Amino acid sequence: MVFPVLECFHILGFILLAGSIALIDFHLLAGLMRDQGSAQLTSDAAPWTLIGLALALISGSLLFASDPDHYYLNPAFQFKMAVLLAAIAFHYTVHGRVVRPGASAGSGKLAACVSLALWAGVIGGGIFIGFVNGPE
Amino acid sequence: MTPVLRFAQWLQYTDWAAALRYSAQVYPLVLSLHLVGIAFFGGMILFTDLRLLGLAMRRLPILKVVGALRVPKHIGITIVAACGIAMASSKAEEYYYNWFFWTKMSLLALICVHGLAFRRSVYRNTQEPAPSQAKLAGALSLILWTSVMICGRGIGYIEPPLQKLHALLWFKMVGVAAPWLTRICAWL
Numbered sequence: 001m002v003f004p005v006l007e008c009f010h011i012l013g014f015i016l017l018a019g020s021i022a023l024i025d026f027h028l029l030a031g032l033m034r035d036q037g038s039a040q041l042t043s044d045a046a047p048w049t050l051i052g053l054a055l056a057l058i059s060g061s062l063l064f065a066s067d068p069d070h071y072y073l074n075p076a077f078q079f080k081m082a083v084l085l086a087a088i089a090f091h092y093t094v095h096g097r098v099v100r101p102g103a104s105a106g107s108g109k110l111a112a113c114v115s116l117a118l119w120a121g122v123i124g125g126g127i128f129i130g131f132v133n134g135p136e
Numbered sequence: 137m138t139p140v141l142r143f144a145q146w147l148q149y150t151d152w153a154a155a156l157r158y159s160a161q162v163y164p165l166v167l168s169l170h171l172v173g174i175a176f177f178g179g180m181i182l183f184t185d186l187r188l189l190g191l192a193m194r195r196l197p198i199l200k201v202v203g204a205l206r207v208p209k210h211i212g213i214t215i216v217a218a219c220g221i222a223m224a225s226s227k228a229e230e231y232y233y234n235w236f237f238w239t240k241m242s243l244l245a246l247i248c249v250h251g252l253a254f255r256r257s258v259y260r261n262t263q264e265p266a267p268s269q270a271k272l273a274g275a276l277s278l279i280l281w282t283s284v285m286i287c288g289r290g291i292g293y294i295e296p297p298l299q300k301l302h303a304l305l306w307f308k309m310v311g312v313a314a315p316w317l318t319r320i321c322a323w324l
Contacts, residue, residue, distance in 0.1 A: 004289060004290070004293060007289055008285065008286050008289055011171075011174075011285055011289065012282070012285065014175055015174060015175050015178050015179050015182060015285075016179065016182065017175075018172075018175035018176060018179065019175055019176060019177075019178060019179010019180065019182055019183070020179060020183070022175070022176040022177075022179055023179060023180065023183060026176075026208060030208075032204060032205075032208060033200075033204045036196075044192065044193045044195075044196075045183075048183075048186070048192060116176070119172075119175070119176075120168075120172045120176075123168065123171050123172050123175055124165075124168035124171075124172065126171075127164055127167050127168040127171060128164050128168070130164075131160070131163075131164040
């Protein structure tokens, strides 16, 4: 019963995490809430990104701890962790820079595409954990 | 046999549903797209609810947030629902016996009712909605969508009733025939 409950918290966490980041990405890429400043929107979303990240990381670690051997040899899990590290690093460096007032629209669009691709990769990697097997 | 069950059996034996069911790569890809859509666009539902509750983006009027997120939310639900329908079709007979699936579908129907009930007062209000109405709409939406998410995850935990599944009839026939076949082989 604990595992499925943790999974639900994990899903809720990554919806907050990726959803709040996607909001900024769609703003940069497709002009969602065009009349709002990118920096202002980012500061609106940032606390929810952090709550989502905390929720997803805590529940994710506990899910991992339930059966570490099963996970760390799984190629989909390894892929997910690599992309997750890249996504978090990208978010708190490049992504934070392109929303500043002086940044060019082109760099914003590029960063939004990279960000969406990275987070989609993390989620897709997570799904594939259940469909691929590690070495026995 | 109920018409719904007959429809479910027909549906899962359509070429594309069967192909999806037996594909080792496409099924998880569709499931991934379902969840990526939920994260990217479900996040917008969450933000709408948080704004209605007065917890996020308080500097912007409700009207503005609801209006700006309406179209992307519609695009999102189309993607997520398309993936969902494809996956449910591929396992239609199994899902017929899955109470989490039916609860999820009932909750989605309730969400439609919720949207209609608060259409005039909140979602399509031309003036800024009353905070009490907005909070009620936001709280109910949050509860309903969270329940949908929980039921969605729950679907995967229900074991299909193997003895009832039409898909397994062939295996059952082989099972009945097997002792006779071994007897005949031994006799030969």
